[in-house]
Amino acid sequence: MKPLRYPYRFVGALAAFVLLSAIPANALGVLDYVYSVREGGTVVFSHDKHFKALFPNKTINGDDCITCHSTIYKSHGKRPVTMSEMYSGRSCGACHGKRAFSLSKCGRCHTVKDVSFRVQPTGDVIFPHAAHISKIQCDVCHPRLFKPSRNRSVGMAQMEKGKSCGACHKGKIAFALEDCSRCHLAGNVLMKARKPWEVNFRHAAHLPAYKCVDCHPRVFKLGYEKSRPRMTMQDMDKGKSCGACHDDQVAFSTRFNCQRCHDNM
Incomplete structure (x- = not known):
């Protein structure tokens, strides 16, 4: 798998970095580097965390800075270093993957957050990064499946x-796509009716017994509440709409059980 290629751009301004061997680290005035990564979120380089990792239980002085300066980082203001170059041992790659955690553990440096996908007509789908990176490495998905930036929409047929x-x-590595409600938030659907009263269809009451594909899209097209034709009880008696299941065989009949669906009876 090819390494990620993220161009790093230096954003934060630094105080003058003075290498004085007699001055302790807390007096050096060394600030954190803040990198704005075009594809991958903000990366903050903490001098303090690196000092503690490199020199545990030691008072830091200016001479210790040459561990990275001027061997790995000779000067500031140079062109951005790509992830590909880091994998070759440059910049952060001089240590990460050898004496420190691997570069493939992207979430330890890159700020990752949940991604919201606008899906019509089922509503937004929230992709939780935290739930995924706790089980798999970032390079399983990036950049082979998803570019670390805006991606083109992909339909269920393509998935x-x-x-x-x-x-x-697919049902083996992770739950199958047919378990729609694990990503798509299926709430209640209010079905208006003149007589006797409106019906509040509760997805939560149906999902334990049925799969989403049992009804969608054969019986109810997605977005059905906006474009559905008006159905009568006679239509349901003929197997349409709710009557596809509520026939007294799969589920209780729509006839003579009005109070089980219609409220306020």
Whole structure:
């Protein structure tokens, strides 16, 4: 797998870095580097954390700074270093992957957050990075499946062919795509009715017994509440809409059980 290629751009301004061997570290005035990464979020380089890791139980002085300066980092203001170059041992790669954690542990440096996908008509889908990186490494998905930036929308049909989330969500590595409600938030659907009263369809009451694909899209098209034709009880008696299941065989009949769906009866 090819390493990630993130161009690093220096943003934060630093106080003058004075290498004086007699001055302790807390008096050096060494600040953190803040890098704005075009594809991958902000990266903050903490001098304090690195001092403690490199020199545990030791009073830091200016001479210790040459561990990285001027061997790895000769001067500031140079061109950004890519991840590909880091994998070759430059910049952070001089230590990470050898004497420190691997560069593939992206979340330890790059700020990762949840990603919200606008999906019509089922509503937003929230991708939780934390839940995924606790089980797999970032390079499992990036950049082979997802570029670390804005990606083109992928439909469920393409996912079923193994693209995007479908590369893992097949039922073995991760739960199958058919478990729609684990990503798509299925709430209640208010179905208006003149007589006797409106019906509040509760997904939560149906999902334990049925899968989403049992109803969608064969019986109810997604976005059905906005474009559905008006259904009568006679239509349901003929197997349409709720009557596809509520036939007194799969589920209780729509006939003579009005109070089980219609409120305020």
